[in-house]
Amino acid sequence: MKASKQQLIRLLESRDVRRRRKLYEYYEHYFQQQHSARFTIELINADLGNTLVTRQDIKYIRSHCHLWLAIQADQRDTWHQRFD
Numbered sequence: 001m002k003a004s005k006q007q008l009i010r011l012l013e014s015r016d017v018r019r020r021r022k023l024y025e026y027y028e029h030y031f032q033q034q035h036s037a038r039f040t041i042e043l044i045n046a047d048l049g050n051t052l053v054t055r056q057d058i059k060y061i062r063s064h065c066h067l068w069l070a071i072q073a074d075q076r077d078t079w080h081q082r083f084d
Helices: 003-014 019-026 028-032 035-046 055-083
Strands: none
Touching: 003 019, 003 035, 019 028, 019 055, 028 035, 028 055, 035 055
C-alpha cells in the first residue's frame, strides 16, 4: 500500500479536520465521474479496504470541492507570477 494511502486511512480513522480535502485530492477522479454518492462510497471504501467514508463525507466534499479547486488555481497563478 502506498504511503499516501496509509496516511489517508490514518486521517480518516482519527476523523482529522482535513480528511475530507485529502480524500478528495486522492480520489478526485472518482468525483469527476459524477457517480451517485452511494456508488462513490462503495468504490472508495472498497479501495481503502475498510468502511471509513460516509455519506456526509461525500456530501461535504461535493459542496466544497469547487472552492478547493479555485484556491489551488489562485495559488498556482501566484506561484507563476513570482517566477516569471
